[in-house]
Amino acid sequence: MLKSSTPPPMPAEPTQARRFSKARAAQSYALLEDYVELIDDLLTATGEARATDIARRLGVSHATVVKTIGRLKREGLATSLPYRGVFLTPAGETLANKSRARHRLVVAVLTAIGVPPEAAEQDAEGLEHHISPATLRAFAAFLKKQP
Amino acid sequence: MLKSSTPPPMPAEPTQARRFSKARAAQSYALLEDYVELIDDLLTATGEARATDIARRLGVSHATVVKTIGRLKREGLATSLPYRGVFLTPAGETLANKSRARHRLVVAVLTAIGVPPEAAEQDAEGLEHHISPATLRAFAAFLKKQP
DNA sequence: CAAAAAGTGTAGCCAAGGCTACATATTGGA
DNA sequence: TCCAATATGTAGCCTTGGCTACACTTTTTG
Structure with missing residues (x-):
């Protein structure tokens, strides 16, 4: 064993590993959420x-978009026909609505706390994908009693 | 031109593109922040x-860690010697301290708002990398007048 | 002190999300 | 109507951040 002169550093800590994994997983879905939300906006x-x-809109090449739309289709969130644009499946619409609602809630909470509007919008763009349902509920409750 | 029967949908909107890019960039640095913070913890x-x-600790294979340490070294945040562990450069330590402080602040704010502790910790893990300096200042101010 | 155990390094694989370059459709307008 | 402009699709490349498998050091330990 390599130099375990020091005592068992920390108790194996699966907690941090779990949190880390969740954060990583959330990240992998973030892009899809951004896409369905934007697609829904455009359709509307x-x-x-x-x-x-x-x-x-996203400041990205069209080739990248096409590839990501492929992923949306694989995940059952969207459909498309050659040269005919993209549409959302019911699952995609549901996700879009959930994402948009969450985005608005995050911005509202940040603003209520005193974050300048532009910063609130910017940060929400990155934050929103990491908000758990529990936190979302707490946000809603906070806004209600903090008019 | 493909069917632009509808009027110019939205005004080219570089804003969203800019926000999106920033969020993406923040994400690319997030992992490094997690690493330096953890390395600093272990060293201490x-x-x-x-x-x-x-x-x-991160629930990841050692090979992945070795590769990421390589990136830390390329970015000037860490040093290492074969079979002798990792150490932080001054830049790495600075980043670690900043990250840890930010993490604590985020957790404190979430808790103050009413988010359950476990959820606050979990979400902070993902959130913290997307908090701008302006938002950080607002968070600190909020905590001060909200004891 | 030699063998087993554990840590470290390296190679090669994968998917995601970027990009550029080039080929093919579609459509508006001369 | 046909052609130029614009959209779309496809191919190939890159980096990140994962993984497994295998080789090699370093410690521990019998």
Whole structure:
């Protein structure tokens, strides 16, 4: 054994590992959430969601968008026909609505706490994907009694 | 032009693209922050930080850890000698301290808002990497006047 | 002090999410 | 109507952050 002169450092701590894994997993879904939310926006606003529009909005190449749309389809969140834009499946719409609601709630809480609006919007973009249901409930409760 | 029957949907919106890029960039640094913080913990607690310990703590294979340590070294945050563990450069220590302080602040704010402790810890793990300086200041101010 | 155990390193694989470059569809307009 | 502009698709490349498998050091221990 390599130099275990020091006592058993910390008790194996599966806790940190679990938290870390969850955070990683959340991250892997974050992009999909951003996409369905944006696609839903575009569908509502203009009746269609084209790869190029999405690319422009996200500041990413259209090739990247096409590839990600492929992933959305594999995950059952979207459908598309060649040269005919993207549409959301019911699962995709549900996710879009949930994401948007959560985004708004996060921004509202940050603002209520005193975060400047622009910073609140910016940070929410990254934060929102890591908010658990429990935290979401706490946020809602906080807003209710903090008008 | 493909069916732009509808009027210019939304005004090109570089804003969203910018936010999205920032969130992506923050994410790419998140892992490094987690590593330096953990390495600092291990060094403080036991005097050394070995790849296997880190792997156990993060629930990841040692090979993954070794590779990431390589990245830490490339970024000037850590040093290491073959078979002799990892150490932080001054830059690495600074980052570790900043990360830890931020983590604690995030947990404190979440708790103050009414998020259950375990959820606060879990969510902070993912959130903390997306908190801007402005938001951090707002958090500190909020805690001060909300005892 | 030699063998077993444990840590470390390296190679090669994978998927995700970027990119550029090039090929193919579609459509608006001259 | 046909052609140029724009969208879309596809291929190939890169980096990250995972993994397993195998080789090699270093400690422990019998």
